[in-house]
Amino acid sequence: MSGGGIGDRLINRALKSKDFAQRLVQQQGLVAASRFAARVLRERAPEDPSQLEDWQVEVLRTLLQVMTAAGDEGLPSLEESGALETTLTFVGWMPEESRAALGSLLVLFEAGPLILGPKRERFTRLDPSMQATYLESWANSPLPPRRAAFRALKSACMMGYWTRPKTWGVIGYGLEGNPGVPERLKTGRT
Amino acid sequence: MNQGLPQGITSAAHQREPFKLRAEVVIVGLGAGGGMVFHDLAIKGVDVLAVEVGSYFRVEEMTCLEEQMMPQIFAEAGARATEDFGINVMQGRGVGGSTLHNTNLCKRLPKEILAYWEEAYGLDGLTGRALDEDFAAVEALLNVHPVPDDQVNRNNALFARGIEKLGYQMGRLSHNRKECKQSGFCELGCPNNGKENVSKVLVPPALKGGGRILADARIDTVLTKNGRAVGVRGVGIDPGTRRETAPFEIMATRVVLSASATASAAIHKRSRIADPHGLAGTNLHLHPGTPVVGFFDEGDEPLVEGWKGVPQAVECTEFLEFGPGAKKRAWLVSGFAHAGAAAGFMPGFGAEHARLMRKFPRVAVVIVMLHDHAAGRVSPGRGEKVHVFYELDQEEWDQMAMGIREAARILLAAGARRALVPMNQPRWFDDPMEVDRLRSTDLGPMRLPLVAVHPMSTLWMGADPRRSVVNPRGEHHHVRDLYVADGSLFPTSIGGPPQIPIYTFGRQVARHIYQGL
Numbered sequence: 001m002s003g004g005g006i007g008d009r010l011i012n013r014a015l016k017s018k019d020f021a022q023r024l025v026q027q028q029g030l031v032a033a034s035r036f037a038a039r040v041l042r043e044r045a046p047e048d049p050s051q052l053e054d055w056q057v058e059v060l061r062t063l064l065q066v067m068t069a070a071g072d073e074g075l076p077s078l079e080e081s082g083a084l085e086t087t088l089t090f091v092g093w094m095p096e097e098s099r100a101a102l103g104s105l106l107v108l109f110e111a112g113p114l115i116l117g118p119k120r121e122r123f124t125r126l127d128p129s130m131q132a133t134y135l136e137s138w139a140n141s142p143l144p145p146r147r148a149a150f151r152a153l154k155s156a157c158m159m160g161y162w163t164r165p166k167t168w169g170v171i172g173y174g175l176e177g178n179p180g181v182p183e184r185l186k187t188g189r190t
Numbered sequence: 191m192n193q194g195l196p197q198g199i200t201s202a203a204h205q206r207e208p209f210k211l212r213a214e215v216v217i218v219g220l221g222a223g224g225g226m227v228f229h230d231l232a233i234k235g236v237d238v239l240a241v242e243v244g245s246y247f248r249v250e251e252m253t254c255l256e257e258q259m260m261p262q263i264f265a266e267a268g269a270r271a272t273e274d275f276g277i278n279v280m281q282g283r284g285v286g287g288s289t290l291h292n293t294n295l296c297k298r299l300p301k302e303i304l305a306y307w308e309e310a311y312g313l314d315g316l317t318g319r320a321l322d323e324d325f326a327a328v329e330a331l332l333n334v335h336p337v338p339d340d341q342v343n344r345n346n347a348l349f350a351r352g353i354e355k356l357g358y359q360m361g362r363l364s365h366n367r368k369e370c371k372q373s374g375f376c377e378l379g380c381p382n383n384g385k386e387n388v389s390k391v392l393v394p395p396a397l398k399g400g401g402r403i404l405a406d407a408r409i410d411t412v413l414t415k416n417g418r419a420v421g422v423r424g425v426g427i428d429p430g431t432r433r434e435t436a437p438f439e440i441m442a443t444r445v446v447l448s449a450s451a452t453a454s455a456a457i458h459k460r461s462r463i464a465d466p467h468g469l470a471g472t473n474l475h476l477h478p479g480t481p482v483v484g485f486f487d488e489g490d491e492p493l494v495e496g497w498k499g500v501p502q503a504v505e506c507t508e509f510l511e512f513g514p515g516a517k518k519r520a521w522l523v524s525g526f527a528h529a530g531a532a533a534g535f536m537p538g539f540g541a542e543h544a545r546l547m548r549k550f551p552r553v554a555v556v557i558v559m560l561h562d563h564a565a566g567r568v569s570p571g572r573g574e575k576v577h578v579f580y581e582l583d584q585e586e587w588d589q590m591a592m593g594i595r596e597a598a599r600i601l602l603a604a605g606a607r608r609a610l611v612p613m614n615q616p617r618w619f620d621d622p623m624e625v626d627r628l629r630s631t632d633l634g635p636m637r638l639p640l641v642a643v644h645p646m647s648t649l650w651m652g653a654d655p656r657r658s659v660v661n662p663r664g665e666h667h668h669v670r671d672l673y674v675a676d677g678s679l680f681p682t683s684i685g686g687p688p689q690i691p692i693y694t695f696g697r698q699v700a701r702h703i704y705q706g707l
Contacts, residue, residue: 013468019273019567019569019577019579020569022273022579023273023569023577066539066540067539067540067543068539068540068543068544069539069540069541069543069544072541072544073541073544075544086257089257089261090257090260090261090267090269093261093267093432094266094267094269095266095571095572095573095574095575096572096573096575097571097572097575098266098269098575132539132540135539135540139538139539139614140614140615144274144276144634144635144636145274147614147635147636147637148274148275148276148635148636149275150614151275151636151639152271152275154534154539155269155278155534156269158530158533158534159256159257159260159268159530159531159533159534160530161530161533162529162530162532162533162547163255163256163257163260163528163529163530164257167529168529170544170547170548171529171547171548171550171551172493172495172550172551173497173528173529173550173551175254178373178374178498179371179372180371180372180373180374180375180382180498180499181254181373181375181381182371182373182381182382184250185253185254185381
């Protein structure tokens with residue numbers, strides 16, 4: 001419980017300083033690291049980190065493909081589902097700081113294999129099995145920040161893909177066949 | 191620009207020039223607490239203006255589509271998270287706040303919590319009849335009643351079956367619904383106007399009483415002068431682009447912060463309101479929760495289709511105690527998610543993940559929610575962004591592990607072929623004997639999907655200004671005429687759904703404000 005004597009006040013001040021430092025390192029560090037990574041990739045870093053360059057969108061497209069297995073076993077492809085556009089729309093609704101963080105993560109993800117392997121090549125140029133291996137390494141990393149980055153990117157991709165009506169047939173989900181959903185919402189949804 | 195909005199509601203979205211307004215009372219945020227203050231003051235003829243960062247939504251605008259509703263009725267488009275991305279923090283945005291998207295669970299505050307608050311925080315009278323009468327009045331206003339037998343869907347029925355088999359303590363939950371069509375889309379905004387919430391029950395009579403709402407308007411700072419709150423300053427927001435439009439000021443004799451435990455605290459800090467003991471924005475509790483999934487996919491087992499029907503009707507309180515000495519602090523409740531959110535929880539990716547998603551109609555889900563003792567902090571970001579710092583300590587992970595083991599045990603007892611803990615390296619249990627192998631050391635940051643829907647306690651009540659931010663009437667200890675009326679008020683975690691306590695405390699704050707006018 002907070003509050004009380006001078007000890008608690010000092011602790012609170014220290015925590016606030018720690019929070020500030022963490023935010024500074026995380027936000028500015030993430031953006032700075034991504035700018036550096038963009039230079040290594042010989043790509044243009046966005047002047048406004050909250051806006052995605054075309055090449056970052058391509059990283060997102062590739063991530064979507066690996067994350068969702070779009071097109072496999074009856075699932076719609078990314079193009080058929082419109083998942084990339086939906087993901088970009090979701091990202092567009094986020095606050096500027098969150099968009100900048102996500103954009104920076106995409107850059108670091110693309111450049112990561114150059115240092116982390118499995119092959120010294122950009123993520124989007126790895127073959128699919130190596131892309132999956134690389135993704136696994138983030139998902140199961142002993143480092144919490146890498147697991148966190150994976151989780152953030154996975155969440156964005158899964159929301160972009162599985163909210164698309166064309167994916168629902170495979171999983172038996174939808175608005176049709178639900179007597180509680182008003183008829184006005186059922187026309188042409190799947 | 192205000193076409194289609196009810197009389198009394200204005201949108202700041204299309205204002206081009208700076209503007210000023212006046213009111214006797216200005217309310218920041220129209221969730222459960224702010225909504226009740228708005229209602230109770232307006233129907234008494236007080237000149238009250240409520241400001242809400244989100245939009246006003248008509249029932250026809252609830253589309254049941256995650257891709258459309260998540261960005262509109264959730265703060266930060268549903269992507270708000272703790273700074274380490276470890277916990278997704280889901281909060282409402284819009285006239286109605288989180289009552290737009292909650293699953294309508296209604297519970298009073300436990301007696302043990304009230305007794306502790308009375309004793310430790312000097313909140314006299316909490317265990318007396320007065321609060322019970324206020325709870326009863328709010329429950330009557332919102333049509334709170336137990337979920338009827340014929341509205342317990344299969345997801346909940348399986349959970350109940352498992353609890354009964356193990357002889358654990360079970361309860362039927364109560365809801366604030368009327369003419370519910372059981373669509374299951376509560377979390378995306380009810381398409382049938384079945385929620386007895388702020389926008390349905392409280393706003394119309396408040397508007398009729400002369401209350402005003404300014405929607406699509408973000409409050410950034412509270413204005414103070416000579417130790418008193420005198421108004422607020424903010425900016426209009428275009429709901430389509432989230433771009434800022436025109437700045438505004440609202441001068442008032444009373445200011446009520448009711449924008450949630452995250453946003454209210456952020457506004458408090460950004461405003462540099464007097465806080466000599468550095469308390470505002472600390473003490474954050476979240477009730478972090480995680481799903482455990484049972485697979486009912488054998489033979490001719492009927493489909494579960496947990497996304498249909500009333501989402502949460504059953505609870506297991508066997509592992510939930512209250513008060514400072516509580517040894518068990520895991521609340522188990524049925525739960526479900528729609529396709530996009532569920533895909534985020536299911537472990538793995540690629541073809542393996544897609545195989546799990548194909549089982550979506552055949553899974554039942556139990557949520558393990560922690561009555562947390564850990565405390566975090568909030569600080570303001572740019573615009574609507576709020577920075578949330580929160581970490582579970584080992585004791586909390588121990589509680590989470592206990593809850594997860596029991597949730598898995600319940601699902602297996604209910605007949606699940608397998609139970610899944612959706613960790614980054616998923617844990618499967620085929621047999622109840624295997625469940626005890628799960629240790630708290632297997633859990634940890636970013637290994638488990640965690641969601642929080644009940645932020646609270648950042649501007650808490652208490653008699654002692656050295657150990658609380660606002661007094662027992664909800665008025666700030668150091669700034670006259672500044673009140674708090676949301677979940678920030680709770681001195682500790684409450685271990686259950688907060689909407690009824692928030693509505694009720696909002697009523698009490700309104701009463702104190704009115705008495706002082």
